[in-house]
Amino acid sequence: MARVAFTTNLQRHVACPTQEVSGSTVRAVLDAVFATNPRLRSYVLDDQNRLRRHVHIYVNESRIADSVGLTDPVRDSDEIFVFQALTGG
Amino acid sequence: MGERILLGTRKGLFDIRREGNGWQIGQTAFLGDPISMVLQDPRDGALYAGQALGHFGVKLQRSTDDGKSWTEIPAPAFKKQDDDEGPSVSSLFSLETGGNDQSGVLWCGTIPGGLFLSKDHGESWSLIESLWNAPERQEWFGGGTGEPAIDSICVDPRDSRHVTVAVSCGGVWQTQDRGGTWQLTAEGMYAEYMPPQRRNDQRIQDVHRMVQCPARPDALWVQHHNGVFRSTDGARSWQEVTAIRPSKFGFAVAVHPKDPDTAWFVPGIKDERRIPVDAKLVVARTRDGARTFDVLSTGLPQNHAYDLVYRHGLDVDDTGERLAMGSTTGHLWVTENGGDSWTLVGGNLPPVNCVRFC
Numbered sequence: 504m505a506r507v508a509f510t511t512n513l514q515r516h517v518a519c520p521t522q523e524v525s526g527s528t529v530r531a532v533l534d535a536v537f538a539t540n541p542r543l544r545s546y547v548l549d550d551q552n553r554l555r556r557h558v559h560i561y562v563n564e565s566r567i568a569d570s571v572g573l574t575d576p577v578r579d580s581d582e583i584f585v586f587q588a589l590t591g592g
Numbered sequence: 593m594g595e596r597i598l599l600g601t602r603k604g605l606f607d608i609r610r611e612g613n614g615w616q617i618g619q620t621a622f623l624g625d626p627i628s629m630v631l632q633d634p635r636d637g638a639l640y641a642g643q644a645l646g647h648f649g650v651k652l653q654r655s656t657d658d659g660k661s662w663t664e665i666p667a668p669a670f671k672k673q674d675d676d677e678g679p680s681v682s683s684l685f686s687l688e689t690g691g692n693d694q695s696g697v698l699w700c701g702t703i704p705g706g707l708f709l710s711k712d713h714g715e716s717w718s719l720i721e722s723l724w725n726a727p728e729r730q731e732w733f734g735g736g737t738g739e740p741a742i743d744s745i746c747v748d749p750r751d752s753r754h755v756t757v758a759v760s761c762g763g764v765w766q767t768q769d770r771g772g773t774w775q776l777t778a779e780g781m782y783a784e785y786m787p788p789q790r791r792n793d794q795r796i797q798d799v800h801r802m803v804q805c806p807a808r809p810d811a812l813w814v815q816h817h818n819g820v821f822r823s824t825d826g827a828r829s830w831q832e833v834t835a836i837r838p839s840k841f842g843f844a845v846a847v848h849p850k851d852p853d854t855a856w857f858v859p860g861i862k863d864e865r866r867i868p869v870d871a872k873l874v875v876a877r878t879r880d881g882a883r884t885f886d887v888l889s890t891g892l893p894q895n896h897a898y899d900l901v902y903r904h905g906l907d908v909d910d911t912g913e914r915l916a917m918g919s920t921t922g923h924l925w926v927t928e929n930g931g932d933s934w935t936l937v938g939g940n941l942p943p944v945n946c947v948r949f950c
Binding site for chain 1: 667669681
């Protein structure tokens with residue numbers, strides 16, 4: 504299972520503790536998180552399920568390439584970090 | 593008489609009450625977070641606050657205990673489209689209650705130009721497809737907001753199915769059947785910022801703000817990008833107001849709740865500079881249907897003042913005597929004599945987006 508962690512700045516608005524979920528892509532991993540925490544979805548994704556412009560996701564040390572489809576692959580041992588970009592505040 | 597002001601700012605929501613002879617900042621909420629819109633529903637007392645979180649999108653909050661606690665409820669959102677180019681709401685830019693006969697009905701205007709309706713106190717929202725799919729919408733564009741913005745929603749107190757909305761930049765639209773069908777009614781407005789052939793195109797008029805006189809709903813006033821316009825026939829036609837001083841550019845307008853000939857504006861230098869004329873903040877008031885204007889300055893800064901009052905930053909209470917005005921530099925002024933003199937309530941607030949008596 505992949506480990507997903509969220510910026511502490513997001514915790515101020517909605518509870519989103521670090522958790523381990525299954526999924527072979529970033530989209531699948533996030534959908535698994537949102538299945539148990541539906542309110543979190545709109546904080547990370549926009550109306551069209553694209554990554555919000557001022558939110559960044561890293562898989563391990565690499566920023567994901569596909570912020571629209573969220574098709575970047577994920578392996579069981581990966582760590583996924585959801586950050587706020589240093590813009591847009 | 594308005595004894596309370598809700599203030600939506602760049603850094604939170606402020607609840608301001610009249611106490612003794614003055615006004616005091618009381619409760620605060622969402623400190624640090626931008627609030628684009630506030631509303632009190634007079635039908636049930638609920639409070640609503642639209643947030644535009646810089647990183648995490650728009651949110652809608654509701655309080656049913658007069659602001660002591662808030663609960664996030666669903667915000668208006670577009671449906672997922674099949675392609676990757678679909679729209680996403682970036683601001684809750686206008687929010688109004690339906691008529692007194694429509695318990696739970698709310699209207700919300702957004703950036704990028706979607707109008708949404710809730711019939712259940714904001715628990716769910718539906719896009720008004722008939723307006724979104726109007727062919728004329730393809731001509732809309734953004735003004736200061738980047739994308740088209742529905743900035744004003746006027747529900748006719750005589751018939752709550754009759755709703756008039758204003759778009760920056762997309763003209764004035766009316767429905768007689770609660771959003772089933774729409775008519776574009778911006779005849780008489782003109783746009784200096786367009787090529788000459790498109791000057792009178794109703795579809796691209798930049799209506800910064802539109803207000804309707806509650807006692808005489810056929811009387812409406814508009815602060816447009818390049819001037820002030822007035823309608824006396826229910827927005828079917830518009831006439832330019834040329835007597836306004838010291839300039840015709842601005843964002844905000846308020847109309848007296850009982851007297852359709854009395855309205856207030858906050859003029860500034862258009863549009864490349866957007867500062868008060870001669871760096872003196874003034875309010876322009878007409879009491880005779882725009883034939884003449886008073887320029888009101890008592891209590892307002894007249895030396896190196898660079899305050900702008902945005903389109904939702906001026907409000908009038910139900911007596912027409914009290915007005916409140918919040919500025920981009922974090923000042924809040926109140927008048928209790930129709931604008932003859934103003935008192936500074938707060939001078940170190942965040943930039944003000946929205947002012948509402950309740």
